[in-house]
Amino acid sequence: MVGGGQLARMTHEAGIPLGIRFKLLSDTPQDSAAQAVGDVIVGDYRDLETLRAFARGCDVITFDHEHVPTEHLKALQAEGIPVRPGPDALVHAQDKGVMRARLTELGVPCPRHRIVTDPADVTRFAEEGAGYPVVLKTVRGGYDGKGVWVVDSEAAISGAADPFKAGVPVLAEEKVPFTRELAANVVRSPHGQAVAYPVVESIQVGGVCDTVIAPAPGLDPALSVRTQELALRIAKELDVIGHLAVELFETASGEVLVNELAMRPHNSGHWTQDGAVTSQFANHVRAVLDLPLGDPRPRAKWTVMANVLGGDYPDMYQGYLHCMARDPGLKIHMYGKDVKPGRKVGHVNVYGDDLADVRERARHAADYLRGTITE
Template sequence: MNFPVVGVVGGGQLARMTHEAGIPLGIQFRLLSDTAQDSAAQVVSQVTVGDYRDLATLRRFAAGCDVVTFDHEHVPTEHLRALQADGVVVRPGPDALVHAQDKAVMRAKLDEIGVPSPRHRIVSDPADVAAFAAEHPSGSGWPVVLKTVRGGYDGKGVWVVHDQQEAEAPFRAGVPVLAEEKVDFVRELAANVVRSPHGQAVAYPVVESIQVDGVCNEVIAPAPGLTDELAGQAQRTALTIAKELQVTGHLAVELFQTTDGRILVNELAMRPHNSGHWTQDGAITSQFANHLRAVLDLPLGDPRPRARWTVMANVLGGDYPDMYQGYLHCMARDPALRIHMYGKDVKPGRKVGHVTTYGDDLDEVRARARHAADYLRGTISE
């Protein structure tokens, strides 16, 4: 067997689903996981249990891998540069990945290349936040969104503050804080694209992402009612970012559609992303398969949808731990339903799986996805 070996840093559900997509391609997998019980570690045969923050561990893991890629963005940038200096192929590389790791670096680069995003700047203390709010054209820019520049995700490391006193909490950790205007938006969108080292790129349909308490709850593909003009603008923006940042692999660009008809970039992720999970069942080539193709510099697959509508709903843990009985009911009730479980212990609010539905009638497709996700969580019983 001379098929390539892909090393994935991180043992979460994204690595699990990426491994699944690689099986038909004959790709060999190695995994660096925090524990042997992590989602991907349960299904990958070659698992190294270790700390991704330790350079020696990373070096031992990378030895023998044809390419190293990621389940998350948290590997220290300097470690990735050290791996590259050792001759390891790292995709996406640190020069690109730092824009998903550090929000201040990301905002500066987007400003440089002319990509629109919310008004922002680094702030030093609560008084500086108040000064930022006062810089709003209206003279009163409260509330303000504060973010730690590194480490935040799924609503963590993000605060919406309404005055100077509320602005104290983010500074207690002693890390840099980014202030952003709170955008008046109609909805959140996501543009998912994939780019290979030689510059081939594909774009998936722009989706609507529905958040609850900072966590993605539901994704509708394509975004209902989005004009061709705005959809094209969002895709071009994502492709431009991928090219300018020299991204290799999957790039998710989270967007605000504003009340005045603009598209603003909120966040970047350089790995498969929750807003792209619908592609497992709803696209000709999934985000996971195309991410693998990209990091191996293989020809990219067709991103077109298989059905008119696809809806993905996250299954969040609740007080009902018996997921097995739950999905037996859902399978019997809706044979066309697709269920993806992550092998995680059920904890309230934790992402433990997702479901996808597809068809020609959006209301019906959405109702089926919501019913299954709610039943699996235990919030409904019939």
């Protein structure tokens, strides 16, 4: 697996019961997965020779992020190294402009959008129907709210951080007046088997996922099925191998628009570790190895995942004592990462039959571990 973050750490964990030998290409020995994996190569994923050396002896290469250069992945593939998902699929998660063009070609509902080259181009986009505010995104490299600007006028572009100064293409999108954000997680194998998890509600705070509720409360059953079918169709049309997360906006009219794609295990699927028969991580491992996929059904009526973000940690051990004693049913997953304000350092999962109770328990644990509450 290329990338040493928490997604690699949890994917490795899912492969242990199957006896999978897991090799990791990590930026540093201190990365989340590098602390847990036995076979670690430290190197730069942007360097083709490093990738070639890493790939020797591997049956298949997969990823915990989308940032490996597309041309490098094509070179590995041309040399007979299985890359899953392949570069022709992964580019749709790497490049938002490519993604929007392809989804539009497939008739997938998306926000109004256009590649723009300067502030005047943004104004033309707004005046031709999108209106202000406009969302500007760098087509490559952005995540968790990074590389994203919301502007309400041409003047506001240079008044904040001017995205055009970065020297990369910029995608302009209408700011959708959505009612909430949803996510559809699916997994597809090389032989074409695919499974879909329940559609979830994803609650964002400051551009970062804060809470996920599975399944999405009050979601119309027909819309839920259509959304799962949409995600499965996208996976098939783009030839995705492995896990695909489709992030969506639900609108007041009861429809969905596709916001983003991720072709690897995803924060909106962390609830599956404890709340589904087969987790997203286990099914990603199965898919990239072309094994039969596992059951994606939920174990309980409700599961809530709450992210633990970096804050004040006076004593993590005391935090564990409090949370575990208060709630023996709580599942804590920490990533071994250095604590920085706002950084994802872990998550908690809680499941049960009462949504209000499950949400309160997850929120309390995440806030206590972060240090924002003390009792």
